[in-house]
Amino acid sequence: MTSLTTENHPPAPAAGENTPAGTEREAELLARVPVGLYIDGTWQPGSGEPIIVVDPATGLELTRIANADVADGRRALDAAVAAGPAWAATAPRVRAEILRRAFDLLQERREDFALLMTIEMGKPLAEARAEVGYGGEFLRWFSEEAVRIGGRYGQAPEGTGQMVVSQRPVGPCLLITPWNFPLAMATRKIAPALAAGCTIVIKPAELTPLTTLLFAQLLEDAGVPAGVVNVITTSDSATVAAPLIADPRLRKLSFTGSTGVGRALLRQAAEGVLRTSMELGGNAPFLVFADADLDRAVDGAMLAKFRNIGQACTAANRFIVHASVAAEFARRLVARVEDLRIGRGTEPGVTIGPLVNDAAVANTERLVRDAIDRGATLLTGGFRPDGPGSFYAPTVLTDVAPDSDLLRQEIFGPVVGIVTFTEEDEAIRLANDTEYGLISYVFTENIARGQRMIAGLDTGMMGLNTGLVSNAAAPFGGVKQSGLGREGGLEGIHEYLSPKYTLIPAS
Numbered sequence: 001m002t003s004l005t006t007e008n009h010p011p012a013p014a015a016g017e018n019t020p021a022g023t024e025r026e027a028e029l030l031a032r033v034p035v036g037l038y039i040d041g042t043w044q045p046g047s048g049e050p051i052i053v054v055d056p057a058t059g060l061e062l063t064r065i066a067n068a069d070v071a072d073g074r075r076a077l078d079a080a081v082a083a084g085p086a087w088a089a090t091a092p093r094v095r096a097e098i099l100r101r102a103f104d105l106l107q108e109r110r111e112d113f114a115l116l117m118t119i120e121m122g123k124p125l126a127e128a129r130a131e132v133g134y135g136g137e138f139l140r141w142f143s144e145e146a147v148r149i150g151g152r153y154g155q156a157p158e159g160t161g162q163m164v165v166s167q168r169p170v171g172p173c174l175l176i177t178p179w180n181f182p183l184a185m186a187t188r189k190i191a192p193a194l195a196a197g198c199t200i201v202i203k204p205a206e207l208t209p210l211t212t213l214l215f216a217q218l219l220e221d222a223g224v225p226a227g228v229v230n231v232i233t234t235s236d237s238a239t240v241a242a243p244l245i246a247d248p249r250l251r252k253l254s255f256t257g258s259t260g261v262g263r264a265l266l267r268q269a270a271e272g273v274l275r276t277s278m279e280l281g282g283n284a285p286f287l288v289f290a291d292a293d294l295d296r297a298v299d300g301a302m303l304a305k306f307r308n309i310g311q312a313c314t315a316a317n318r319f320i321v322h323a324s325v326a327a328e329f330a331r332r333l334v335a336r337v338e339d340l341r342i343g344r345g346t347e348p349g350v351t352i353g354p355l356v357n358d359a360a361v362a363n364t365e366r367l368v369r370d371a372i373d374r375g376a377t378l379l380t381g382g383f384r385p386d387g388p389g390s391f392y393a394p395t396v397l398t399d400v401a402p403d404s405d406l407l408r409q410e411i412f413g414p415v416v417g418i419v420t421f422t423e424e425d426e427a428i429r430l431a432n433d434t435e436y437g438l439i440s441y442v443f444t445e446n447i448a449r450g451q452r453m454i455a456g457l458d459t460g461m462m463g464l465n466t467g468l469v470s471n472a473a474a475p476f477g478g479v480k481q482s483g484l485g486r487e488g489g490l491e492g493i494h495e496y497l498s499p500k501y502t503l504i505p506a507s
């Protein structure tokens with residue numbers, strides 16, 4: 001090894017410097033990002049102390065943004081409620097064309113969004129560009145879906161009348177998004193909501209709010225009318241969100257984030273019997289069978305594990321590898337991992353950025369220490385590089401004991417933990433032995449085995465010989481405690497629609 005030396009680490013910032021650590025281009029971009037609350041089509045100051053947004057690669061302040069309190073949140077909901085009837089009555093074609101314009105504008109402004117995500121969240125620029133591509137597809141897909149909101153017509157079986165089923169927007173929605181995919185998690189909710197005719201209040205994560213603010217400006221430029229999209233940023237999400245969820249005018253809560261917070265929000269949503277969509281945590285098994293193409297499995301592992309520095313709900317969390325190929329799989333994987341280059345995501349050639357903050361690094365360190373204490377073997381990594389920023393070296397552990405926290409909790413860091421199996425049934429049992437059920441990855445060249453895995457693995461999604469499945473045209477979501485509902489695909493728009501059945505008796 002290794003490329004994981006301090007030479008690859010970003011240079012320490014000048015002492016006392018409290019301005020963006022990056023280039024003039026970054027400073028120019030940051031100067032264009034709106035920093036207010038976006039309510040009823042205007043940018044407004046927040047009532048609380050400004051939120052400081054930090055670059056996780058340097059620990060330096062990027063900018064300060066508005067901090068909403070309860071009254072600000074309520075004003076945002078007032079705006080969404082007031083704009084609701086006109087937006088619901090707007091022709092689907094008009095809604096579709098606004099979304100399509102937003103898609104086109106995003107392509108034009110692609111580099112701004114990619115750079116902004118890299119500096120506020122840390123992902124390498126190439127990955128940020130890929131997220132602009134993925135996130136943008138939800139705008140295009142739902143612009144196409146907006147004009148295909150179907151209904152149903154039929155005869156009552158008794159012949160006593162006509163049955164008509166139409167679709168109506170559910171009404172004002174609160175959308176709460178996480179920090180790890182600042183653009184895609186927003187577009188995956190905003191696009192179907194708008195396509196369905198719903199108005200929204202969106203609350204991005206306080207760690208990475210800038211992308212959503214810049215995106216709100218893009219939506220305004222695309223022609224979204226005032227009040228249809230409102231953005232509130234706050235350092236006190238629980239206090240600001242609770243009265244909105246309790247407000248009888250709100251009709252839908254869509255949340256992406258951790259299972260713990262999702263559970264708490266579901267309890268609150270029960271009070272008003274709100275429609276809910278919950279995209280929660282994962283603990284993805286990554287199964288490699290003896291008949292797998294090992295190079296393909298290693299390619300898949302690099303994507304499924306190290307994309308977004310391991311900070312994805314879809315990240316492979318448990319590597320369950322047949323005992324006969326485990327040593328060779330680990331050897332090839334370590335070789336690839338030691339070629340990763342750590343650093344600030346804006347630097348050419350960097351493939352591993354920082355984790356989102358120091359708490360994330362401390363959590364990763366804790367999980368690795370626990371696994372080693374329980375007998376795991378460290379093959380590479382396992383340390384925090386010197387220098388500023390919230391970095392953790394890509395790590396591979398093998399012989400991980402079943403009771404290790406690494407296998408039971410979401411890692412959310414660049415750490416591979418390998419366990420072995422010998423029988424197919426045992427692999428399925430290990431894979432399903434979790435409260436989560438978002439995604440599984442299976443590597444086998446045996447079609448019949450692949451089909452048995454589709455049936456046997458208890459997850460909402462599966463990658464068969466691939467480490468990346470996300471697609472705007474596919475239903476994304478989990479079973480068990482990974483969530484409720486689906487985003488994307490033909491299913492996605494129905495999260496924001498209510499069927500209305502009308503009976504017309506035969507005359």
Ligand code: NAD
Nearest residue numbers: 177178179204205237238241257258261279280281282313
């Ligand atoms: P988080 O649950 O801490 O926060 C998510 C969002 O909820 C943030 O905007 C946060 O400010 C807000 N929030 C936190 N507590 C709240 C409360 N009491 N009331 C209202 N809002 C509250 O999650 P995170 O750390 O931002 O994101 C990582 C988690 O998200 C991981 O568990 C990951 O698996 C999950 N995730 C899931 C998906 C999916 O599609 N299933 C996608 C991305 C991330």
